[in-house]
Amino acid sequence: MQSCCRLICRTTIKGNSNKLLKQLEARMLASGPITVADYMKEVLTNPSAGYYMNRDVFGEKGDFITSPEISQMFGELIAIWLINEWAKCGRPTPFQLVELGPGRGTLMSDVLRVFSKLKINEPDFSVNLVEVSPYLSNVQEKCLCKTVNKKISELPEDSQHYKESESLYGSPVRWYNNISDVPRTFTLFLAHEFFDALPIHKLVKVDQGWREVLIDLNREDSTLRYVLSRERTPASLYCRGKEVRKDLEISPQSLVTIQVMAARIHQDGGVGLVIDYGHEGDKTDTFRGFKNHKLHDPLIEPGTADLTADVDFSALKWAATHPSTTEDWKANLTYGTVDQKDFLTRMGINMRLEKLLASCRNEKLATDLKSAHRMLTDPMEMGSKFKFLALYPAVMEKILLKYPPPGFS
Template identity: 50%
Template sequence: MGVLVRSAARQLCCAARAVIPCTWRGKYFSSGDEPAENNRVTPMLRHLMYKIKSTGPITVAEYMKEVLTNPAKGYYMHRDMLGEKGDFITSPEISQIFGELLGIWFISEWMAAGKSAAFQLVELGPGRGTLMGDILRVFSQLGSVLKNCDISIHLVEVSQNLSDLQASTLTEAKIPLERNAESPVYMKGVSKSGLPISWYRDLQDVPKGYSFFLAHEFFDVLPVHKFQKTPQGWREILIDIDPQVSDNLRFVLAPCVTPAEAFLQHDETRDHVEVCPDAGVIIQELSERITLTGGAALIADYGHDGTKTDTFRGFCGHKLHDVLTAPGTADLTADVDFSYLRRMAQGKVASLGPIEQQVFLKNMGIDVRLKVLLDKSDEPSVRQQLLHGYDMLMNPQKMGERFLFFALLPHQRLHGRSHQINACQSKPSASPVAGFAELAWQ
């Protein structure tokens, strides 16, 4: 998701991404109550206080939506939050190998599903375009495999600032971008390898067709409703103005049932729950598309399988940030509940995972890929960067166990597996899908 320093050649077999010396935002699991350095009265805070004074306390979901994506003052709309000078770092910025292996995953699925004559590669929330750039480099390197396939790239991005960064990373500078702010396809371009790229603000605007979907650190920033179990039953947690401290916000419990309580499971056993209706809508859209036209979706994020409670937190300058302080200046995030995503698929498609990142990447051959890059590099600094990036991705105390992979596929993809298994295997794998089992080329 970011533009990073690379070795001069930028070749698949010898490039190595420089490691940014900062903290990955998924390292901490906290509700964000840590004190901030100061309590700035930001334009977003003024906007929220006016809103609350006018209509009463707001939900955490409404707070997140305003703070992150408000067209005039939203955190994602007018700043570059990634990398060393930003507020957090993600896997593609840590190591090029991450994106390369995801590129291999999509090619593997395309081959296993019958090598369609065309497919759309759709990414939700592409950041700076680093991940897609790494994937497209793999596509280019394996052009002989994909030569008869018509591939198009589709990016779902609400921020014009970020879409411009993506275009800078991905497109051919000599070919001017087509822009139309009023159209569902608000920007078009051509990738450096000659593939058409289109930008949309909403997944529903992406043309329906055989597609592979990618959502990397996308679901964690979608707005969540928070609920607390009380003696009177479930009560939603709201955000109000603190009457004791000027220009401060605080959490309060709703005095009675709110409409969002309909999203709770009737047999919920936790005493504190975060629910993301927007995630449910997107999963249902993905499930319907995959059912009708085929393809697959790969979702990678930090989260849990229905076990965690209070995970809402903020990040600013690679440090935890009080979620209610200086809104609009920090990233807000909540761990993805993959059990909720599975329920929202409603059985229309098969789901795999979630499995830990270290397992997924090992199954995809990260150890072999690392060895190739190390063998081809004579520079100690590059080798050190490669090893450091590998450690960040695979170490259980860093990203290895905290980051999870989850996939949606057509039910028929998991049936009739015999023709999809490598002939050298002595017995069929329990799962034929790369990453969720060891990668086996046909």
């Protein structure tokens, strides 16, 4: 395989004491270069040494901070949005909240507090979390639940979830590895900074057509480097005639995931809210690493830094509205994307800030609240970088014309 690739860039690794690097090295020595998607999957979710699998990576002491970790205002406004849309659908029961990639559980905790305050405590309501990291699922359990509950060994053998417990407000909480394993019923889907963590393939247009960027081991000094495939690869078949960019990032796993969400919304009823940094199909080279809140070379010390790529929202919208002919669901409706600043402002973040400030007796807290508000909404901070996308079933078209999704216009 090595000879079928051209070197396009190289990176030096200081020593190879890194456990994940050793595994990757063995794999590349045995079978040659791997795709960026395979590399990203291994680096983030390898069961023994993946970045997310055995540590808390969030907050000041971690590598990055997310909107729900900045202020309770974020999750509270999302809770109001979800309740509003559930009510618009006629308050169906049973119903469930499904969050993809819940991190520390902070967003879900803020959402559940608002649900409880507004007396949304239907007996048929459940919380289902799609989380691949056993470590983070424990952090989420401590954040959301009364007690640390049933272990995997105590669950029935045919159980789709790997853990279950009870929320502080009495609803069942269950953890799944995959969105397809979640039970089927009316669902409010939530995905904040989830899709940017899903693997991408990188492609480059050369004279002979599309070629894939692969990651290879330089045997002389055990460094990782980017190489270009000489032949077409399965991912390169995704690129069709109309594409004007010469560099592409595509994420088939993201498209499959949004299609599962779209199919569920069509077949069982529900609404989806996807929030992430991203673009409308016009960006090229966004694959990068983050460590200690700074950009980090993705090929250095794999497993010690977050790897991410901007979400292609135009591709997500296309997938959510184009079921394959063999599938039993029809095109859903999508709204957005809109910038975080616009969504939060329309949902009333300024009023919420005033309310919190009015009950705040501590000057430091008041300053923190104002600075959190600025970070979430300032276009130079997170205000325009983060985008909101909503998904609805096609049957809601008329209702949505009369009562459009809040936050989107």
